Amino acid sequence: METISENACFGGLQGVYRHASKATGTDxxxxxxxxxxxxxxxxxxxxxxxxxxxxxxxxxxxxxxxxWAAEQGIAVLFPDTSPRGADVPDDDAYDLGQGAxxxxxxxxxxxxxxxxxxxxxxxxxxxxxxxxxxxxxxRQSITGHSMGGHGALTLAMGLPGRFRSVSAFAPICHPSNGxxxxxxxxxxxxxxxxxxxxxxxxxxxxxxxxxxxxxxDTGASDQFIDLLQPEALAQAVMARRLPATLRLQKGYDHSYxxxxxxxxxxxxxxxxxxxx
Amino acid sequence: METISENACFGGLQGVYRHASKATGTDxxxxxxxxxxxxxxxxxxxxxxxxxxxxxxxxxxxxxxxxWAAEQGIAVLFPDTSPRGADVPDDDAYDLGQGAxxxxxxxxxxxxxxxxxxxxxxxxxxxxxxxxxxxxxxRQSITGHSMGGHGALTLAMGLPGRFRSVSAFAPICHPSNGxxxxxxxxxxxxxxxxxxxxxxxxxxxxxxxxxxxxxxDTGASDQFIDLLQPEALAQAVMARRLPATLRLQKGYDHSYxxxxxxxxxxxxxxxxxxxx
Numbered sequence: 001m002e003t004i005s006e007n008a009c010f011g012g013l014q015g016v017y018r019h020a021s022k023a024t025g026t027d028x029x030x031x032x033x034x035x036x037x038x039x040x041x042x043x044x045x046x047x048x049x050x051x052x053x054x055x056x057x058x059x060x061x062x063x064x065x066x067x068w069a070a071e072q073g074i075a076v077l078f079p080d081t082s083p084r085g086a087d088v089p090d091d092d093a094y095d096l097g098q099g100a101x102x103x104x105x106x107x108x109x110x111x112x113x114x115x116x117x118x119x120x121x122x123x124x125x126x127x128x129x130x131x132x133x134x135x136x137x138x139r140q141s142i143t144g145h146s147m148g149g150h151g152a153l154t155l156a157m158g159l160p161g162r163f164r165s166v167s168a169f170a171p172i173c174h175p176s177n178g179x180x181x182x183x184x185x186x187x188x189x190x191x192x193x194x195x196x197x198x199x200x201x202x203x204x205x206x207x208x209x210x211x212x213x214x215x216x217d218t219g220a221s222d223q224f225i226d227l228l229q230p231e232a233l234a235q236a237v238m239a240r241r242l243p244a245t246l247r248l249q250k251g252y253d254h255s256y257x258x259x260x261x262x263x264x265x266x267x268x269x270x271x272x273x274x275x276x
Numbered sequence: 277m278e279t280i281s282e283n284a285c286f287g288g289l290q291g292v293y294r295h296a297s298k299a300t301g302t303d304x305x306x307x308x309x310x311x312x313x314x315x316x317x318x319x320x321x322x323x324x325x326x327x328x329x330x331x332x333x334x335x336x337x338x339x340x341x342x343x344w345a346a347e348q349g350i351a352v353l354f355p356d357t358s359p360r361g362a363d364v365p366d367d368d369a370y371d372l373g374q375g376a377x378x379x380x381x382x383x384x385x386x387x388x389x390x391x392x393x394x395x396x397x398x399x400x401x402x403x404x405x406x407x408x409x410x411x412x413x414x415r416q417s418i419t420g421h422s423m424g425g426h427g428a429l430t431l432a433m434g435l436p437g438r439f440r441s442v443s444a445f446a447p448i449c450h451p452s453n454g455x456x457x458x459x460x461x462x463x464x465x466x467x468x469x470x471x472x473x474x475x476x477x478x479x480x481x482x483x484x485x486x487x488x489x490x491x492x493d494t495g496a497s498d499q500f501i502d503l504l505q506p507e508a509l510a511q512a513v514m515a516r517r518l519p520a521t522l523r524l525q526k527g528y529d530h531s532y533x534x535x536x537x538x539x540x541x542x543x544x545x546x547x548x549x550x551x552x
Contacts, residue, residue, distance in 0.1 A: 008497070008529065008534065008537070061338050062338060066537075067343070253284065257283040
């Protein structure tokens with residue numbers, strides 16, 4: 001593992017690191033905010049999965065998470081959204097290929113060799129970070145924005161027992177039924193939509209459910225709200241009679257101004273689960 | 277004036293606007309965060325002047341100011357750091373020309389025509405924003421980072437009575453005596469260093485002084501600290517027996533991770549002056 005940068009930040013350390021990933025077969029870069037408490041022993045960690053076109057860096061510099069994570073003594077991990085590099089397949093569209101991994105293990109050419117983002121987030125990166133940093137594997141929570149909200153929800157439901165709480169900002173809620181999803185799940189997983197079900201938060205909610213606290217915020221003026229389909233997830237959550245907080249926020253759009261506005265709420269929500 | 281974007285943000289509105297500036301003879305772009313209180317009448321405003329290479333955008337998305345400004349009911353204004361455009365002179369170096377206006381009125385070719393950033397900040401932009409937005413001209417404070425910290429300090433001392441408080445993050449404190457300053461002041465103002473004195477915070481502090489509260493933070497591990505010369509300003513402030521808070525922050529560097537870490541302190545500091 002190589003250190004790209006380390007900056008003092010809210011009493012702790014904002015680092016950026018690069019490592020060779022077995023899952024993707026590429027070098028991968030991630031950001032990690034460690035609160036000062038990590039100097040004295042393992043701290044809880046919140047995974048933050050980013051959206052389309054983002055790298056590890058966008059949320060790290062724009063989401064304003066460190067202020068509240070420092071206050072709560074929680075680490076925040078910012079993985080990249082796909083494998084990258086000249087040897088890695090890509091697509092001219094912003095929403096497929098590099099920057100658009102969708103947190104699945106691709107099975108289809110040309111993606112199958114490197115696009116193993118589920119394994120990267122679920123297996124590969126955890127092994128590294130719990131070995132190298134003062135992070136407590138028993139106290140993990142997960143959140144994300146847009147495509148990363150989709151990832152947070154599907155990973156939380158697909159890995160029961162792994163996370164203590166899950167939240168999302170403007171998640172893609174029902175990708176197998178929308179333009180942010182059908183194209184990508186088809187490309188990565190093939191045309192059999194039965195393969196897509198475990199990567200669709202609404203279907204996972206119907207089929208599997210969730211036994212940890214859930215918080216979802218979406219901007220009522222989100223310019224992509226028809227692609228996100230918060231109503232589909234809401235229906236599935238309520239039909240399961242699951243304790244959850246699902247909110248539409250008046251006037252907010254899809255930007256980081258929206259994410260940063262509600263970041264304090266989300267980190268407080270996770271802190272309650274991580275310290276209980 | 278043209279609206280480039282408006283995003284809901286911490287209950288208020290983060291806008292970006294473009295207007296034709298008389299001072300620079302160019303179009304200029306600025307960011308303005310308005311807290312929700314601006315819907316009911318004029319609110320206090322904090323000017324945030326940015327550093328070398330920055331546009332209006334960097335601090336607006338990375339400094340984390342809106343969270344605290346919203347809490348305090350204060351607007352934050354993010355001007356650009358220079359005129360821009362194909363017709364505007366530039367230099368290959370990052371620290372001269374576009375993105376590096378140094379908050380002076382250039383008198384030398386080729387800069388004199390457009391590089392009137394002092395007038396832009398002191399006269400031109402105020403006329404526009406107090407006319408168009410619910411901002412209270414009687415309650416203005418100013419801050420900035422690096423070159424913008426230099427600008428904040430020199431404007432505060434050069435415009436007595438204008439601002440109620442001034443702060444700076446890692447300001448260039450003594451530009452007439454360092455590599456971040458001599459080159460630029462020479463280029464913009466000519467070789468007579470007597471012309472530079474009112475654009476040097478340390479000299480202004482010695483010659484003119486300040487009668488409003490002052491807060492300055494610099495990272496003790498700032499990679500540019502020898503260029504910033506906080507010791508020069510500190511000597512001048514203390515020699516004047518001025519009430520002021522000058523801090524070196526252990527471990528912090530020159531980045532926005534440093535700025536965002538201490539933003540809450542700075543906005544609280546200004547709020548005290550703006551609401552007294």
